[in-house]
Amino acid sequence: MTTPFIVLSDQDAPMADWEGGLIRDVRAAYPHLTFADAGTRDQWDFHLTLPAEERDAFRATMNTAGFYGNLPVTPGAQKAFRKLHDRGINHFVCTTPSADNPSCASDKLVWNAANFGDKVAANTILTFDKTVVRGDILLDDKPEITGSMIPEWEQVVFDQPYNRNTPGRRMTSWDQLFDIIAGHVASGRDYSTDPFTVLFDMDGVIFDWEGGIVRRARINHPNVKIADAGTRDEWDFFPNTPADEAAALREAMAWPGLFRELDVFPGAVEVIRALVDAGVNVLFCSTPALYNESCASDKLWAIGEHFGKDMVKRVVLTQDKTLIKGDILFDDKPVIDGLLAPTWERIVYDQSYNKFVTGPRMFAWPEAFDLIDSVRSVIAA
Known part of the structure; x- marks a missing residue:
């Protein structure tokens, strides 16, 4: 079976004019300060080199609730996404939420729905590690993208002044997108060194x-x-x-805040912490509820609250879990399907509504260790 071709696009810069919106908002909030125009900086973390008062102004603005929901659209992006849809090319947004902005994750989904449509919002993957996401091309402005795995995708650099030294193919305008796609060559990379990775669903597995x-x-x-x-x-x-x-x-x-109210199943925190301490690459792989506008941000908050702030960057929010690389997925959903054949083996987290599902099953959290070891031994054989 032919694997579908997948285009991934970062959100901030390629789709949303993050820098332009930031300069606009910081000038409005701090009119007594002077800020350089957008598009003139030659450093990725430009605000870190500014005087303290200006740096604090940028940070306060970036971390204000609602900031990511009010950004301008990058010229050409909407037209390009419509063409991707019309030509039947699989395309997903692959973006990193701010861990410091309380509404960022949810605002990104709402912004995508408002500016690109509900389908694009549903096809948005929120992750702090883009190397775990499967695809052929990633359009991204970040000069260097690193993570826990060898990426399947080729980064095509979305041209900005601060990434001019980044090697590889480059897109200076959305008009070039289909030439970029036509010129893609599969990497043939060896992924055997990827770390053993366990994915845990959140709702119905970790949280009640x-x-x-x-x-x-x-x-x-x-x-x-x-x-x-x-x-x-x-x-x-x-x-x-x-x-x-x-x-x-x-x-x-x-209900706003529902996903902050959920109780944690007994043993979940202790087992996951023990796995991380043992060197297992653990990711929280969950589907955000698009009908609940605060869900995505609340999920990040819940992991930070119950597992610790250091664990928030292990969260991946996606409607299609087959796009996420891993060896095991613990999940309660009876049927999990998606665009790709999954790389992970599914272990059913036992619930009353999934009794008919066949395959390995976990009834209580202490059983996770033996189940993981059994899969790991098969992979190593």
Whole structure:
């Protein structure tokens, strides 16, 4: 079977005029300071070389909630994305959220939906490590992209003054995109040195998503009968749910801050911490709920709150988990499909609604070690 061709695009700079928006906002907030025009800097981390007052102004502006939801669109990007869609080329946004801006992750998804459409928002991957994402081309302005793995993609440098010394193919305008695609040559790289990587879903595996929804629905609607968590035998809540209960559950699922309220399953923190301490490349691989506008940012917050700030950069948020490289995926969803054949073996995290799913199964967190060792031994054989 032929592997689909995939174009990945960074968001800040190629799609959103991050620097232009930053200069605009910082000048508005600090009119007494002088800031150079956008497009004139020759350093990636330009603000680090500024005097303290100007540097602090930039940081405060970048980390203001809502900043990433109000950026201008880079000229030519929308037209290019429409052409990608019209020509049937698989394209995904691959962007790194700011760990310091409380709404950045969610704002990126909302901004994409508003400026490029719901399909592009759904095809957005939020990750701190782009080397774990599978694809053929990555359009990105960052001068040097590193991570835990050897990337499958070829970086095509989205031209900016601060990356002029970066080698490789370069795109100076979105008009060049299809020439760039036509000129791509598969790398033939050896990925055997990639670290052993375990992916953990978040909702229903680490966090008690169903329990949190039921609790929130009961708080909001104390007079509506809500079935207990753990009693449903279908993945989808709603086909056989009474109308008033379904309405309460839908409201709870979209509730701002819901994903900050979820309890952690016993043992999850201790097991994952032990795996990281043992040198396993652990990633949290979760699907953000597009119907809940704060979900993506709340997921980052929840990992930082329960696992520690150092673990936030292990989060990957994607609607298609087959695009993420790994050896094992622990997940409760009965059926996981996507664009590609996955590199990972799936281990089912036991829930009432996935009893029919075959394959290795985890009933409690302490079992994770033996399950991981069994897969690892097969890979090593």
